[in-house]
Amino acid sequence: MGQVKSLADLRKIKEDLQGKMSLRENSNNPESLVQIRVAMATCGIASGAKQVMEFFIEEFDKRNIQAVVTQTGCMGYCFAEPTIEVTLPGQAPVVFGYVDTKKADDIIEKYVKNGELVDGIIPVNYETIEKK
Amino acid sequence: MxxxxxxxxxxxxxxxxxxxxxxxxxxxxxxxxxxxxxxxxxxxxxxxxxxxxxxxxxxxxxxxxxxxxxxxxxxxxxxxxxxxxxxxxxxxxxxxxxxxxxxxxxxxxxxYKKQLRIALRNCGFIDPENIDEYISRDGYEALAKCLTEMTPQQVIDEMKKSGLRGRGGGGFSTGLKWEITSKSVSDVKYVVCNADEGDPGAFMDRSILEGDPHSVIEAMAICGYCIGSSIGLVYIRAEYPLAIDRLKTAIAQAREYGLLGNNVLDTGFSFDLELRYGAGAFVCGEETALIHSMEGLRGEPTVKPPFPSVSGYYGKPTNVNNVETFANVPVIINKGADWFASIGSENSKGTKVFALAGKINNVGLIEVPMGTTLREVIYEIGGGIKDGKKFKAVQTGGPSGGCLTEKHLDSPIDYDNLIAAGSMMGSGGMIVMDEDDCMVSIAKFYLDFTVEESCGKCAPCRIGNKRLYEILDKLTQGKGTREDIDSLRNLSYVIKDTALCGLGQTSPNPVLSTIENFWDEYLEHVDEKKCRSGQCKALLQYIIEPENCVGCTACARNCPVNAISGERKGVHIIDQATCIKCGACLEKCKFNAVFIK
Structure with missing residues (x-):
């Protein structure tokens, strides 16, 4: 992408990006993507978040599931690292804590494939600035 | 599906x-x-x-x-x-x-939701290494708005109106600081971000830099616009390699997009960022020491005034703000000062990020509106005390702060209330203690830290804190007297009054606040030679209960100093004069015959 030259430019980029994202989020297409965010701050990485993220990327590929796995910063749930947030198409995001590769496997097999929740759910306990 | x-x-x-x-x-x-x-x-x-x-x-x-x-x-x-x-x-x-x-x-x-995330708005939500995700969440819009629609003075007025105060602990009005720096006349001015987070148990700034580096970059550029500076410096400790990496990536991306560098957004405004690494000295969180460290000098504080906003980095006007303070800025511009000022308490606006640590179930990073009570933080967000134990105290403000007790649980947390309670906001570390923690030992722990971290420039801090530490050590050894407690207090006041910088002026706070709030415990250590929580090993007595002892000799065989005597199949006795209170006998006894008094 080239240089941003004005506020209007910036807003246009923003709208484009948001459009792309909402397309991803609101699509009713059954093939639309599963999204996984892995909390990758120092605390998460120290508890094994990197291995978990690699596991997800490799296993989605092997098991032929269309998914986007991205890294993010600290979610604040340091007692339950590594933590991940899973968004199934058309559903509210769910945060899982204490995710090792075994739990990750469970999450793919049970939650991603079947919608069956597994242990370690962390309820979101904060408000965002958009709502306030 | x-x-x-x-x-x-x-x-x-x-x-x-x-x-x-x-x-x-x-x-x-x-x-x-x-x-x-x-x-x-x-x-x-x-x-x-x-x-x-x-x-x-x-x-x-x-x-x-x-x-x-x-x-x-x-x-x-x-x-x-x-x-x-x-x-x-x-x-x-x-x-x-x-x-x-x-x-x-x-x-x-x-x-229902006690937390509100402003500074942490993107943390754990966006990919910190992808500028597009930041832009899609209103990123850099505040900067663009400032550059194209507002004069520097209008931005400063907005900041003043918002009531944002420094989140590094001091609580000075951010808008006012910007205004003072903007009025200093000079060819070169600097914007500095203080990312030298040193309080034990605090990791708010690291998390923000790792999770949302662009918010800090954007705010520094806005600050540069307001004060008339084109160079920003981030002073970050070298112990934060991931934060450094992400910040570097973010700076490179912002340059590529033309959001840093020459002629930002085609407005003629130029601003760029550089990193400076700290070697992890606590005193370098103090702004004058930080500036000296950046100049390549020893990290020692100097007397204020002159304040950095008049004469800072290489003698030029320098505006120093903390990471979390900066992270709040873009939101204030986007959503308006009135919105921000509607959150929080009367004199403390907005939210504060706390790193919850210690004997609490949900250790983690939280952000609550100012004015939230300690009880809400500990019992509702933190999930209460570990293992169902009893709450004893919470330490805020790190080595410069104090302990708050049960009687403070329902008072709202903000800058003024914490100071009134004998503690301070600090950068936001919150260490929770339960009934098993000894308050004299806690005070000693913090003094140990201060003694280690004192730069040694002024005598009150270098010598005084060492003496405080020695007296506290004497108390935990069971050798203290009532006069010692008086000396602790007197010496503390002298250090507070005479030390050169913030580190020394606040270092006796843990001592004073524990004496104030846990007077009984100090007296017990002195008069009864007793530590109720069993933390002061020297004050413990390991005793063998004759009724339970079967004479298996396990304790005697494992005692490293041969303090235990007794016949095989006969009752054993611990010689208190020889015992070093290592606890090996307690651990080895299978018959619950050893106990601590």
Missing amino acids: SKYKMHVLVCGGTGCHASESDQLLEDLKTIVTEKGLDSEVQVIATGCFGFCEKGPIVKIMPDNTFYTQVTPADAREIVDEHLIKGRKINRLLYVDPENQEHIADSKHMGF
């Missing part, structure tokens, strides 16, 4: 656990299976919902129904009425304390 149509989430947090949530979970599962719904409805335990006072909590998805104070006796009704017939059970819904209305949907329970 989903096999289950409904999920019943039962809170499995400690608070709810104590009020029979596990029984409720079992009952719900049994009844769901009994009714043949187990292929459609899944019942599962979750982590804490952070609403423990109304626990146990049950949430039903996907309709987001939020039931409070649910007992095992309600399980059948939930299944019969809600799951089967789809009718919400009114009496279990949360009642709005203001208008007595039942609230069915957790999304409309704004007040």
